[in-house]
Amino acid sequence: MAKIIAGLTTSHIPAIGNAIAGGLEQDEYWKRFFDGYEPVKKWLDEVKPDLAIVVYNDHGLNFFLNQVPTFAMGCADQYQNADEGWGIPVLKPFQGDAAFSWHVAEKLINQGVDMCTCQEMKVDHGFTVPMQLFWRHHGDYPLKTLPFAVNTVQHPLPSARRCYEVGQALRTAVESYPEDMKVVIIGTGGLSHQLQGERSGLIDVEYDIECINSVIENPEWLCNQSNSEIMEKAGTEGIEVIMWMVMRGALPENVNVLHKHYHAPISNTGAGVLLLTPQED
Numbered sequence: 064m065a066k067i068i069a070g071l072t073t074s075h076i077p078a079i080g081n082a083i084a085g086g087l088e089q090d091e092y093w094k095r096f097f098d099g100y101e102p103v104k105k106w107l108d109e110v111k112p113d114l115a116i117v118v119y120n121d122h123g124l125n126f127f128l129n130q131v132p133t134f135a136m137g138c139a140d141q142y143q144n145a146d147e148g149w150g151i152p153v154l155k156p157f158q159g160d161a162a163f164s165w166h167v168a169e170k171l172i173n174q175g176v177d178m179c180t181c182q183e184m185k186v187d188h189g190f191t192v193p194m195q196l197f198w199r200h201h202g203d204y205p206l207k208t209l210p211f212a213v214n215t216v217q218h219p220l221p222s223a224r225r226c227y228e229v230g231q232a233l234r235t236a237v238e239s240y241p242e243d244m245k246v247v248i249i250g251t252g253g254l255s256h257q258l259q260g261e262r263s264g265l266i267d268v269e270y271d272i273e274c275i276n277s278v279i280e281n282p283e284w285l286c287n288q289s290n291s292e293i294m295e296k297a298g299t300e301g302i303e304v305i306m307w308m309v310m311r312g313a314l315p316e317n318v319n320v321l322h323k324h325y326h327a328p329i330s331n332t333g334a335g336v337l338l339l340t341p342q343e344d
């Protein structure tokens with residue numbers, strides 16, 4: 064059977080892609096940020112997952128404002144990257160697993176999560192930067208992927224609680240797949256940031272730490288907040304933290320914290336890295 068063996072979190076800011084392309088990882092500005100990933104990379108290289116579900120938001124590459132699904136997933140054997148205008152080099156296509164995706168889609172829809180299924184899907188920095196952060200040291204990415212897009216761009220957005228419930232359904236869907244597969248799920252984006260308007264540049268370190276602690280041991284704390292309450296604290300783009308709740312919902316109530324790292328500011332955001340594994344329930 065397939066099993067979700069870990070949940071990860073990471074920022075996905077495009078500047079990271081440019082820092083990698085420019086070989087700046089050990090520069091003073093970037094070093095502490097990138098060092099926060101090393102224990103997770105080591106762990107992933109030891110356990111060798113077969114597939115990563117990457118929960119991210121599309122920022123206008125695949126879905127523009129004229130058509131924005133609330134939850135969409137890739138059902139293809141390959142996903143192309145393309146130029147978004149951030150100056151990041153375009154990456155080679157990522158491998159998918161259409162058979163696995165269709166199984167997950169069917170099981171989600173049977174549980175009342177009415178997914179948008181995409182047989183073609185371009186992946187943007189929300190997906191590619193996390194993949195680079197965890198696996199760029201391999202020549203070719205050593206695992207398959209399932210892009211799972213959540214609308215965090217055009218209101219109304221799904222709530223933190225709805226994202227958590229979708230994660231719970233995702234776990235049931237994945238773990239009913241008959242093939243033996245080690246799956247990791249990555250919640251991307253966040254933490255606090257606002258990229259436009261009067262509060263542009265906002266970061267709230269205290270709130271970020273509370274979010275990290277909530278994701279680890281008390282998801283109800285975030286689930287009980289409305290999107291307006293989250294944006295009031297975390298900024299309009301800080302709402303991306305709802306994608307961490309999809310990841311958290313896909314893990315059991317109790318988790319082991321194998322790694323926890325926070326760094327702010329990086330570009331315009333507070334950045335959190337987590338590696339959580341299920342405590343057997």
Ligand code: DHB
Pocket residue numbers: 075076077078122252253256258300303329330331332
């Ligand atoms: C930044 C953060 C994001 O989440 C994003 O999608 C683009 C830019 C930033 O902090 O620069």
Ligand code: FE
Pocket residue numbers: 075076122189252253300303
């Ligand atoms: Fe973003």
